[in-house]
Amino acid sequence: MNIEDIQKKLEKERLKVQKQIDTIDKSIQSLPDSEIAEEFEGADIMNSKIESFEIKDNMETLLKDINLALLRIKKNKYGVCENCKLNIEPKRLDLYPFAKYCTKCMDEFDNE
Numbered sequence: 129m130n131i132e133d134i135q136k137k138l139e140k141e142r143l144k145v146q147k148q149i150d151t152i153d154k155s156i157q158s159l160p161d162s163e164i165a166e167e168f169e170g171a172d173i174m175n176s177k178i179e180s181f182e183i184k185d186n187m188e189t190l191l192k193d194i195n196l197a198l199l200r201i202k203k204n205k206y207g208v209c210e211n212c213k214l215n216i217e218p219k220r221l222d223l224y225p226f227a228k229y230c231t232k233c234m235d236e237f238d239n240e
């Protein structure tokens with residue numbers, strides 16, 4: 129896969145994630161305030177709000193990673209592990225085009 133294809137893929141992914149964040153935002157706004165809802169309903173609403181915020185958080189982290197990957201393409205540093213500075217395996221980039229670290233470093237982080 130060449131870098132232009134990866135860039136296109138990332139830009140497409142970015143749009144998708146942005147749309148998902150918008151959708152979550154709208155659903156958060158559409159939930160009534162738990163304080164004015166009935167006691168039981170209020171707890172349910174709180175739970176779905178917390179859930180939505182968690183999803184939104186994950187999406188925003190993903191968006192950041194995508195933006196960073198696009199930035200790295202611009203700087204000609206795409207596909208380089210931020211930890212050991214070696215090239216990230218193409219197979220890994222295929223699966224995670226916005227990966228910051230190579231598989232080896234990722235494993236080390238996981239074991240910490």
Ligand SMILES: [Zn+2]
Pocket residue numbers: 209210211212213214229230231232233234
């Ligand atoms: Zn590495």
